[in-house]
Amino acid sequence: MAAQTVTRADLCEAVYQKIGLSRTESSKLVEAVLDEICDAVARGENVKLSSFGSFVVRDKGERIGRNPKTGVEVPIEPRRVMVFKPSNVMKARINGQSGEGESE
Amino acid sequence: MIKSELVQRIADQNTHLYQRDIENIVSAILDEIVKALERGDRVELRGFGAFSRKARSARIGRNPRTGDAVAVEEKFVPVFKTGKELRQRLNGKA
Numbered sequence: 001m002a003a004q005t006v007t008r009a010d011l012c013e014a015v016y017q018k019i020g021l022s023r024t025e026s027s028k029l030v031e032a033v034l035d036e037i038c039d040a041v042a043r044g045e046n047v048k049l050s051s052f053g054s055f056v057v058r059d060k061g062e063r064i065g066r067n068p069k070t071g072v073e074v075p076i077e078p079r080r081v082m083v084f085k086p087s088n089v090m091k092a093r094i095n096g097q098s099g100e101g102e103s104e
Numbered sequence: 105m106i107k108s109e110l111v112q113r114i115a116d117q118n119t120h121l122y123q124r125d126i127e128n129i130v131s132a133i134l135d136e137i138v139k140a141l142e143r144g145d146r147v148e149l150r151g152f153g154a155f156s157r158k159a160r161s162a163r164i165g166r167n168p169r170t171g172d173a174v175a176v177e178e179k180f181v182p183v184f185k186t187g188k189e190l191r192q193r194l195n196g197k198a
Contacts, residue, residue, distance in 0.1 A: 001147060002194065003144050003145050003149070004140075004143075004145045004146075005137070005145065005146050006137070006140040006145050006146070006147040006148070006151070007147075007148055007150075008149060008150070010136065011132075011133050011136050011137075011138075011149075013132070015129050015133065015136075016105055016155050018128065018132045019125055019128055020130055020159040021121075021125075026129075029114070029118070029126075029129050029183065030129075030133060032114050032118070033110070033114060033119060033129065033133055034149060036105075036113050036114060036154050037105075037110065038151075038152060038190055039144050040105040040110075040193060041169055041190065041193075041194065042126070042190070042193040043128070045105050046105070046124055047105045047106075047110070048105070048106045048107070049106070049107045049110070049130075049134060050107055051134075052134045052137075052138070053108075053182070055184075065141075079195050080194040080195055081186065081191070082153075082186045082190065082191075082194060083152075083184075083193065084155075084182075084183075084184030086181070086182040086184075090138055090141075090182055091181065091182065092147070093138055093141075093142055093183075094138070094141050094142055094180045094182055095179050095180055096142070097149050098113075
């Protein structure tokens, strides 16, 4: 079973099939949802989507890195990163469990 | 921001739609992502990031409280890699 890649087009198709809006409008809404999440994270807000997971913004301090090819030390500037924490429901579903009432 | 706030924001921009529909749209999107991962597919959303899953092999874990050895089965974990554009936005570029 070769792994496929799901893209925006597939998400739009799912919205189109389930909601019954036009394809244009479905794609516009998929975009709006992703934009809102991006905007919130860019403002430094955490985004929590229940039964899915949360996008958490973290600040990383400066540290000394090394160019792995040359071995030269280079400072890595302090920066902001986003990490995704999957919910227990998502973890369970990915492992073929129902995702309901499973606490581990 | 939580899911209901996300729905509210989208609803404010799309006053011709029922809030109920927006909730369904958000759920449909999230569900589609999880379903892809269940199948073992990856989800790539340019400018946002990519979801995929990784296999973790079976191992002997330990109950941290009692120290007893327990077998942990092979499992999958979801992973997310932030997209380039979003990574830059987080740091005030672009």
